[in-house]
Amino acid sequence: MKDDAPKESLNAGHRERLRERFLAGGSEALADYEVLELLLFRAIPRRDVKPIAKMLLKKFGTFGEVIAAPAARLKEVEFIGDSAVTELKIVEAAARLLSKETMRKRxxxxxxxxxxxxxxxxxxxxxxxxxxxxxxxxxxxxxxxxxxxxxxxxxxxxxxxxxxxxxxxxxxxxxxxxxxxxxxxxxxxxxxxxxxxxxxxxxxxxxxxxxxxxxxxxxxxxxxxxxxxx
Incomplete structure (x- = not known):
């Protein structure tokens, strides 16, 4: 589905405030859907991604289940395409590598x-x-x-x-x-x-x-x- 007309003026302030909250307080300062918003910003630049993040959580249940979901199932959510799937799968891969390295050391x-x-x-x-x-x-x-x-x-x-x-x-x-x-x-x-x-x-x-x-x-x-x- 094609995006609507650019809405940078409506979304830029929200996105910047969310980034600032993340930098100041880390993931603990954000709700799970807000962390998903951060991940979707680059993949979906012209749309309000808050509803999309909430749809992902509603469909899969938890943040972990969202990033671990198969690509085909992620794409069942409206506006989730290859770019968004890539962003989510990068996080999944990073989480696995970090966890494996922690296990290797300890x-x-x-x-x-x-x-x-x-x-x-x-x-x-x-x-x-x-x-x-x-x-x-x-x-x-x-x-x-x-x-x-x-x-x-x-x-x-x-x-x-x-x-x-x-x-x-x-x-x-x-x-x-x-x-x-x-x-x-x-x-x-x-x-x-x-x-x-x-x-x-x-x-x-x-x-x-x-x-x-x-x-x-x-x-x-x-x-x-x-x-x-x-």
């Missing part, structure tokens, strides 16, 4: 919160299942974080021997298995339990410890280690 077996925060940021709002493996060294330092498989809304093919082969290539001493449930419910399925037990049984004789298998959902997470399922 990760120890006791730093469960960092692992969980990273995994939630990377996977909680995906529309399809993704299975990733976090490979750790003897001191539980991060060696690699790799997506091993992507699937449908309720299934991802996982090959236990491939995971073990990759762990041996990296000389990993331990792994954390992670996958998401797009339904939002992180409750482990019987297939999740069997698959985890298979990986653990292959890993143990080779000196590779499966620290945990985390299941990430929009509504929370489940630790299969805490649930004593393997």
């Amino acid at each position: 990760l120890t077996l006791g730093a469960f919160t960092q692992v969980l925060d990273y995994c939630r940021g990377a996977m909680a709002f995906l529309d399809t299942e993704e299975f990733r493996v976090i490979f750790l060294d003897k001191k539980n330092g991060l060696l690699a974080d790799e997506v091993q498989g992507r699937g449908t809304v309720d299934h991802t093919p996982v090959y236990p021997r491939e995971i073990i082969r990759r762990a041996l290539e990296l000389n990993a001493s331990a792994v954390i298995l992670v996958h998401n449930h797009p339904s939002g419910d992180p409750t482990p399925s019987s297939a999740d339990v069997v698959m985890t037990q298979n990986i653990a049984s292959l890993a143990k004789p080779l000196g590779i410890n499966v620290h945990d298998h985390l299941i990430i959902g929009r509504n929370g997470h489940a630790s299969m280690r805490a649930l004593k399922l393997f």
